[in-house]
Amino acid sequence: MFGTVNNYLSSVLHAAQDLDGESLGTYLSLRDVHVQNHNLYIAQPEKLVDRFLKPPLDEVVSAHLKVLYHLAQEPPGYMEAYTQQAAACGAVVRLLQQLKDENWCLPLMYRVCLDLRYLAQACEKHCQGFTPGHVLEKAADCIMACFRVCAADGRASEEDTKRLGMMNLVNQLFKIYFRINKLHLCKPLIRAIDNCVFKDSFPLPEQITYKYFVGRRAMFDSNYQAAVQYLSYAFSNCPDRFASNKRLILIYLVPVKMLLGYLPSKSLLQRYDLLLFLDLAMAMKVGNVKRFDEIVRDQELVLIRSGIYLLVEKLKFLVYRNLFKKVFVIRKSHQLDLGDFLSALHFVGLNDVSLDETHCIVANLIFDGKIKGYISHAHNKLVVSKQNPFPSVSL
Amino acid sequence: MAQVRGSCESFCPDGEAKMRIREKLLHYFELNNGQKNKPGVLVKEFTRSAADVKMPLPKEMRTEAALTKTVEYLLKEQPYNVAYDFIFDRLRAVRREIVIQMYHASQKICLLEPIVMFLAYSRYRLCEEPIDKFDPKICNQHLQECLTGVLCCYEELEDMESSREPTIRELERRCFIESLYQLFNLGSPESFTRALTLPDYVRRDATRDATFKLCFGICLAFQQGNLYRVLMGVPQLPHILSAVAAAKLQAIRRSLLQIFTHAYNNKQLTVPVPYLLRLLLFDGPIGLQDQCRHYNISLTADRNAVQFNKTDFNHNAEVFTPQHERFVESKLKRIYIPEVLLLKKFN
Numbered sequence: 052m053f054g055t056v057n058n059y060l061s062s063v064l065h066a067a068q069d070l071d072g073e074s075l076g077t078y079l080s081l082r083d084v085h086v087q088n089h090n091l092y093i094a095q096p097e098k099l100v101d102r103f104l105k106p107p108l109d110e111v112v113s114a115h116l117k118v119l120y121h122l123a124q125e126p127p128g129y130m131e132a133y134t135q136q137a138a139a140c141g142a143v144v145r146l147l148q149q150l151k152d153e154n155w156c157l158p159l160m161y162r163v164c165l166d167l168r169y170l171a172q173a174c175e176k177h178c179q180g181f182t183p184g185h186v187l188e189k190a191a192d193c194i195m196a197c198f199r200v201c202a203a204d205g206r207a208s209e210e211d212t213k214r215l216g217m218m219n220l221v222n223q224l225f226k227i228y229f230r231i232n233k234l235h236l237c238k239p240l241i242r243a244i245d246n247c248v249f250k251d252s253f254p255l256p257e258q259i260t261y262k263y264f265v266g267r268r269a270m271f272d273s274n275y276q277a278a279v280q281y282l283s284y285a286f287s288n289c290p291d292r293f294a295s296n297k298r299l300i301l302i303y304l305v306p307v308k309m310l311l312g313y314l315p316s317k318s319l320l321q322r323y324d325l326l327l328f329l330d331l332a333m334a335m336k337v338g339n340v341k342r343f344d345e346i347v348r349d350q351e352l353v354l355i356r357s358g359i360y361l362l363v364e365k366l367k368f369l370v371y372r373n374l375f376k377k378v379f380v381i382r383k384s385h386q387l388d389l390g391d392f393l394s395a396l397h398f399v400g401l402n403d404v405s406l407d408e409t410h411c412i413v414a415n416l417i418f419d420g421k422i423k424g425y426i427s428h429a430h431n432k433l434v435v436s437k438q439n440p441f442p443s444v445s446l
Numbered sequence: 447m448a449q450v451r452g453s454c455e456s457f458c459p460d461g462e463a464k465m466r467i468r469e470k471l472l473h474y475f476e477l478n479n480g481q482k483n484k485p486g487v488l489v490k491e492f493t494r495s496a497a498d499v500k501m502p503l504p505k506e507m508r509t510e511a512a513l514t515k516t517v518e519y520l521l522k523e524q525p526y527n528v529a530y531d532f533i534f535d536r537l538r539a540v541r542r543e544i545v546i547q548m549y550h551a552s553q554k555i556c557l558l559e560p561i562v563m564f565l566a567y568s569r570y571r572l573c574e575e576p577i578d579k580f581d582p583k584i585c586n587q588h589l590q591e592c593l594t595g596v597l598c599c600y601e602e603l604e605d606m607e608s609s610r611e612p613t614i615r616e617l618e619r620r621c622f623i624e625s626l627y628q629l630f631n632l633g634s635p636e637s638f639t640r641a642l643t644l645p646d647y648v649r650r651d652a653t654r655d656a657t658f659k660l661c662f663g664i665c666l667a668f669q670q671g672n673l674y675r676v677l678m679g680v681p682q683l684p685h686i687l688s689a690v691a692a693a694k695l696q697a698i699r700r701s702l703l704q705i706f707t708h709a710y711n712n713k714q715l716t717v718p719v720p721y722l723l724r725l726l727l728f729d730g731p732i733g734l735q736d737q738c739r740h741y742n743i744s745l746t747a748d749r750n751a752v753q754f755n756k757t758d759f760n761h762n763a764e765v766f767t768p769q770h771e772r773f774v775e776s777k778l779k780r781i782y783i784p785e786v787l788l789l790k791k792f793n
Contacts, residue, residue, distance in 0.1 A: 179605060182598060232639065271635060355642045361635060364670050407725060411674035411702075414709030426709050428717045 052085040056116075059091060060103040063112055067104070076158035079115045079139070081122075081166045092120045107145040111163070114139035118170075130178050133170040133186060140167050140193040147200045152207040157216040160201075164194045164223050171227075184231035191227045191236075194220055202243055209249065218244060218253040218261055225264035237268050259285045259296075267303055270362065278307045298323040306362045309335065310369070312444030327353065335366060338374025341400035343367065369444060371412050372421045374399065376441045385440070387433045389413065389426070406431075449548050452507030457516045458488040459506045466491070475532045489516060492539040507543050510553055516540055517560050522784040530568055530580060534588075537561050541592070551599035551606075558596045559619055563686060563787040565589040566626055570689035573768040582768075593627050597640075600624075604645065619789050621648055622687075625661040629683070629690045632676075633668055641665060657684060657792075664691070673702050677727055685777045685786060692774050696766040699726050703741055707754045716751035729772040737766065 053059035059078070066074040077083050085091065093099070096116040100109045117135040121128035143156075143163050150156060171190035175183065198220045204213040221240045228236045244250055244261065253261070266281030282304040289297050305315045305328045314332045315325075327350055334343040347354065347363055354360040378395050379387060393409045413433055416422040423442060424435035435441075454460075466472055467485050478486035490508065493499070508516065517540060520533045541561065544554055565588055572580035600620055603612075612620070624644065631637035641649070641662055648658060660682060667675035676698060680691045702725070710717050719731055728734045731749065738745055742760040744753045785791045 182602060183605065232636070358639075360642055361638065361669055364666065367670050367672075407721075408672075408674045410709075411705075411725070412672070414705050415671055415673075418705040418708040425712045425715070427712070427715050428710060428721065429715065 052083075053088055054090065056090055056093065056096075056099060057103075059085065059088070060100060060112070063108075064103050067108055070153070070155040072155040072158040075156065076162035079111060079159060080162045081118065081169070086119055086122075089123075091116055092123045093117070094120050107142040107149065110142035111139045111146065111159075114142065118166075127177075129170065129173045133167075133174050133190075136163070136167045136170050137189070137193050139163050140197065144196045144200055147197065147213060152211050154204075154207070154211050154213045154215060157213065157219075160197055160216060161219050164197060164220060167193060168223055168227060172230075187227050187231050188233075191224055194223050194227075198224070198240075214247060214249075215253070217247065218257045222257060222260045222264065225261075229264065229267070234268055234271055237264070241265060241268070255288060259289050262288075263300055266300075267358075270303055270307055275307050275310055279304070279311060282307065294323065298325065301325055302357050303359060306331075306359050306366065309366055310362065312369075331363065331366070335370050335373060338370055338372075338377055338395075339399045340367070340370050340374060340396065343370045344401075368412075368415060368419065368421070372416055372441065372444070375413070375416070375422065379435065379440060385424075385435050385437060386430075387435065389431045389433060392433070450501070450507070450546060451504060452509050452512070452543060452547055453504040454506065454508045455512050457508075457512065457519060458490045459508070461506060462490060463488045473532050475529050487519070489520065489536040490539045492535045492542060495542070502546065507547060510549070510557075513540050513543060513557055517557060518788060521560055521564055521787045530572060533564065534568070534585075537564065538588075551602040555596055555599045555603075555616075555619075558592055558599070559623060560788050562589065562592045562596060562623060562626065563789060565592060566630070566686055566690050567783070567787060570686075570692055570768070570770075570774065573693065574770060589630065593623070593630065596623055597627060617647065618792060621658045622789065622792060624648055625658050625687055626690055628658075628661045628665050629687055629694075632665060632691070632694050635669075638665055638669055657687065661687065673698055673705075674725065677702075677725065681727065681773045684792065685774075685781050688771075688774050688777055692771045693768045695727065695771065696768055699737060700741065700765050702726060703737065703743065704759055707743065707756045707759045710754040711756045713753075713755070716746055716753050718751050719745075719749070722752060727771070727773070740766065 053062060063075065063078050065071075066078060078085065080086075093116045096113050097109075100113045100116070103109075104112055114135045118132045118139070121132040121135065140163050143160050146156060147160065167190050168187075171186045174186040178186075198217065201213040201216045201220065207213070221244055224240055225237060228234060251258075262281040262285040266278045266285060269275070269278035269281060282300055286297060286300045286304055289300065291297070301319075301323050302325070305320070305325065308315070309328070309332065314336060315328055317329055320326055320329045327346070330346050331343065334340075334346060343366075347360075351360070354363055374395055375392055378391050382391065389406065389409055392413065393404065393406055396404045396409065410426065410428075413422065413426060417424060417426070420442065421444065422433070422435065423438075423440050424433055426433050463485075466488065472485060472488070476486055476488045478484040517537065520536055540557060544557055549557070565585055568580075569582065569585050569589060572585075573582065624641075628637060628641050649662070660679060664676050664679040664683075667673070667679065677695075680688060680695070683691055706717070706722075719734060722728070722734055723731065726734065734752075735745065735749065737743075738752060740760070741763050742758050744755070744758070745751070746753060781791070
């Protein structure tokens, strides 16, 4: 594409003159076909670029050509490319500041920030000599600079305000913060979006991504009701053709819903290849604590990698509850011997449990409101309420 | 920035020693047998970096060997329950030099590990001291800082392809410090996530290190909400680790007592004291009685049983401050502290 550098530069110039942000974004993307054009790999393109373009756009383009140059080296100079992309990002910030009351260049900003993140990830993967996450954190700082310009653009009209770019950037930042495990940094971003007057008029794909991350964060904060709300929104609005994205959402949505007492259907799990949860749900349903532990142990790596290990471990008390409910159903009495619960635990194969621990587990379930009743220590009995002794977990 | 290297081979650079002797700025523990104006062994003081202070010269900073010896001297020669402030300050000076001289990860680890141990031990040893003698908040803060510092170094070493395999000794030390970090941050999802993602040779090699496995079990039980398992695990921990965990005991006792007020909530029924003493790891009935009074839980007239009532529980009562626990004391009595603080011995 473009053939010569001059062709390329004049196309960039035309796009800028036409206020065509989309095309401009494509011309500065690292995923466009023009990156395969060897004529564009220039180590020092400044003089050439200056003939066509005015600052600060010339800096963006120069930096972009240098990125192409460094990436074409053998082996690719990821670190140098990243540094140049960061410079491009800095120039975009200046461009944004210059263009008052205009937002046509937002697609350009999206593109440059996205590529910056990709390059930072490549550096983390291929380069050494820094603490892990350092480059990504630096990239987040650059994106944050763009975000500040966008968020501060309060005076322009609703069509022209750069604030429309906020959610795209927030999603980029989320992706970085989740990757480097700095979830606390998400909070001010969420507040900024919440306070935004047109928070519901951002494009749907951005909203889905946003809700997905906010949902995951709510999950880590143990705010499960909110997590279900956000993740359900993301899941039901995500089009079916993005099956892998829907699967990603389900990885979090399913266990959170299980924690709130909703078991997933087999067909849903089959469709998205998540049968691991079916095993967990089955063990949970019948109260087989031992089986539950085994599944968690066998699937440990998968659960850890998806970041739901802790959440799944929190399901364990529901498994106890279901087991103890079975004891209640069998005994058909409102006075249940704690020895029976212990026998039930031994029956499912949990042999290292003592009577003291059984007391503590039952006590915990009562405290959480999962069992209604009280324990009589002297008689070693659990006295359950005549009405609804095992209230439904889902409310 | 060019790397600076210290050249001073003693505990205290000559310049500072002369100045402090002249100005009579010696700490009690730097005097010869405590005699007034008779200088003994001086150790470099902590000073803040400030804009008007020049970057220290090489001769004003110690070499790595001198720093190591300083740490050993401080942790070995001093009766530290009385000299806490002194050691704390002098170790802080060591930490500052580590930063200025930009040591690489493996050097930092060797110097920081004993400092972590010292702070962790002090945190427990001095937990019953009044606030003007010992500030637990500052100690916690420094301990967390040093811990994360060491942990970062471990990661840095791992990422360096050139670095050799860690020796068994180094692994043992790392497992111990990683365990300490887990217990110090018991209940924090972030630190638990770290435990989950540690390399296999720390996490899985249970034959070499049962300690980490035990700590992991305790943290997992805490995350699940199974406080019984937490309480049963703590006394099995080795010396310093059980001391670190002891700092969390009071909060765990409170939670469990609160749970019991719901579970055993009945006006006619009581729960025997021996059962509670056993579960809550109390040394004797006095401790339990104090807590019951504090959280407004009633005891029977003969003080042999507790009557739980969920509405009476005082939610506003603050958690008891950490205290010395008998099982920790007996563990600490059996070890030679300097040896453990310098990570020469683990059991």
